[in-house]
Amino acid sequence: MRRYTLALAALPLLASFCAAGAGVASAATPAPGPAPAVAGASQTALALTAPTVAFGDEQGETLTVTVSGAAGTPTGTVAISDGTDTVCTIALASGTGNCAPTAEEFPIGQVMLTATYAGDGDFLSSVSPAVSLEVTSPAPAPPPATTTTMQLSKAAVSYGDEQAETISVTVAAPGDGGATPGGTVTVSAGTAAICTIGLAAGAGSCVLKATALPPGTAKLTAAYPGDASFAASASAVAPLTVAKEPTATAVALSAAKVSYGAEQHEHISVTVKPAFGGTPTGHVTVKSGGKTIRVIALSAGKGGYTLSAASLAGGTVTLTASYSGDADFAGSTSAAKKLAIARESSKTALLLSAAKVSYGAEHRERFSVAVRPALGGIPAGHVTVRAGKTTLCVITLKSAKGACAPAATRLAAGRYKITASYSGSGGVNPSASAAKTLSIVKAAATTTLTLSKAKVTYGSEGAEKISVRVAPQYAGMPGGTVTVRANGSTLAVIKLKSGTGSLTLSAKRLAAGQYKLVASYAGSANFGSATSAKKSLTVASPPPPKPACYPLSNEGTCYEPGEFCRTADHGKTGIAGDGERIICEDNNGWRWEPY
Structure with missing residues (x-):
């Protein structure tokens, strides 16, 4: 619905018209035209991109206005004022618009801005609420730029010898008329400062302190913090290699010679000395040849160890001490040291389980031995048990003791001197026992007689086969002869082979009659005599x-x-x-x- 506004210039005409209507006669009155439109109210708003701006940088501020009405879109212009001067005039587009002030538009301090809408044919004019803009003093001009360079006297040093490294720095301000920066430069390894250099004519240097850097590759930078006249700058990264500090390891012996079994009187000392300074930590391994005998923990760069009894073999051993190194110190190995280990004497004892045993049952005899060292330790190795020069058995010692048994039939019947001989070991000398007497007695035997027939005919005795067998009591093979007798008269003598023998009677060897046959073994060097049971044999008379x-x-x-x-x-x-x-x-x- 369009609104209309009554203009003040039409008031005289309205008065005349009213008078005529009150009774004043007049000519015919024309019909009234359409009434003029009445303008609507408007609202204006002002917004800033930032409430604060630096003096001389006002052109970075954008002033935005928005004009709105109850119906329709206001058109026309909006003027922005700082209370004294118009800052800018904005032509509205779709009810909004913006502008930017010029550099140094406002004085330093607080400026109150308002936006005034002039109105148009449909909307009345309106003014925005005042908006505050703080104009600050301009930032000071930056100091001249600088460049920092760093140079190392060496690319690599050893831990503990970092004082051999000199670090030189130069800070320059190109294009500043020859002025030189002053102040200090801090040299850092990562985040840790390692020295501070005072500049003189834009340059300076420092010498590192010993142990200032751990072993490894340090990444060094030189940082100039700047001052009121010159800007800060930092150098490029410079790598510095810090090697582990060299060491020298030494081993010392309390004595150059010790007896086997008495090694506990030998004390081994080790020392690890650094090339420059500091205290090596960790462990030192002491070896005899390629065998580790002890690992010593260092304390204040030193350590020691007392050998245990029988820990090294007899003879001359070569000892070395090897330091494994730690985080800061390199490993090293000592020169070799010779340690003489004199063999100790020993005593061997022999014990027999019995002083007498039968032939063939020698395995029932048990020889027990024990080897005792003169000083200490546990002898190892072998003990050989002999009868004269004949080896009966060999014992492998366990905890310096052992036992063995000879094989059956190892010794013939007789008397023997038994000895035990210890061959010695790494640190113990050989020894032999006193002789022990062992008697091997003849073993019993059993003789068996067998007849192939119980009856034969006179003249046909060849059909009779007589067999004998002699069995040992334990083991072995009886040898010798067996005599066969018939009624007390010698019938035949049979030579044994593998403990047996046989014969066939010759014709007419026995007259017709009854006979009792018996076989008698005469015995041998290792077996006693034995007689069989009697066997009956009938020799029948021949037919006519x-x-x-x-x-x-x-x-x-x-x-x-x-x-x-x-x-x-x-x-x-x-x-x-x-x-x-x-x-x-x-x-x-x-x-x-x-x-």
């Missing part, structure tokens, strides 16, 4: 002799019943080969038939 056969065949042999007979023998009688009477008769052919 058979008559001689006749007639004989053309081949000179006896005829048997059933054989054909010759023509000249037809009807004759005779004797067959088995003594039977026969006759030559026709029985489906002429044959010899029983008669």
Whole structure:
């Protein structure tokens, strides 16, 4: 709905019109036209990009205005004023617009800005609330730029010898008319300051302190903080290698010679000296050849150790001490030291489980030995048990003791001197026991007689086989001879082979009759004599002799019943080969038939 505003210039005409209407006669009155529109109210707002701006930098500030009405969009212009002067005039577009003041537009201090809208055909004018803008003093001009350079006298030093390093710095201000920066420069390794240099004519140097830097690669920089006349600057990073400090390790012996088993009287001392200063820490390993005998923890760069008894073998050993190093100190190895370990004497004792044992049962004999050192330690190695020059068994010592048994039949029957000989070990000399007497007695034997037949016929004794066997009590093989007797008379002597033997009786060796046979073993060097149980043998009388056969065949042999007979023998009688009477008769052919 459009609003209308009544203009003051129309008031006289309105008065005349009212008078005519009150009764004043007039000519015909024209019809009234449309009433003029009434303008609507507006609202103006001002906004700043920042409440504070530096003097001379006002052009960086943007002043934004917005004009709004109840209906429609205000047009026209808005003037921004600082209370005295118009700062800028903004032509509205879609009810808004902005502008920027010029440099040095405002004095230093607080400025109150307002925006005044002039209005248009539809909207009345309006003024924004005042907005405060703080104008600050301008920032001072920056000091001239500088460049800092750093130079190292050495690219590498050793820990503890960092004082050999000189660090030189130069700070220059190019283009500043030859003026030179003053003040100090701080040299740092990472975040840790290691020296401060006072500048003289823009240059200076410092010498590092010993142990100022740990081993490794330090990244050094030189930083100039600047002052009122010159800007700060920093150098490029310069690497400095800090090597571990060299060391020298020494080993010392309390004595150059000690007896095996008495090594506890030897004290080994080690010292690790640094090349420049400080105190090495960690451990030193003492070795005999390639074998580690002790690891010593250092205290104030020193340490020591007392050997234990029997810890080193006899002879001359070479000792070295090797320092492993730590975070700051390099490792090192000492020169070798010779330590003589004299062998100690020993005593060997032998004990027999029995003074007498039977042949073949020697394994039941147990030889026990013990080796005692003169000073200390535990002898190791072997002990050989002998009978004269014959080795019976070898014992491997365990805790300086041991035992063994000879093999069965290792010794023949007799008396022997038994000794135990210790061969010695790394630090212990050999020794032999006193002799012990061991008797090996003959073993018993058992003789067995066997007959192949219990009865034979006189003249046919060859059918009888006599066998003998001699068995040992424990082990071994009895040798020698066995005599076989029949009723007390010697029948045969049999030589044993592998403990057995046999024979076959000769024909007519025994007359017809009853006999008691017994086998007697005479014994040998290792076995006693033994007699078998008796065996019965019957020798039967032979049958009566058979008559001689006749007639004989053309081949000179006896005829048997059933054989054909010759023509000249037809009807004759005779004797067959088995003594039977026969006759030559026709029985489906002429044959010899029983008669």
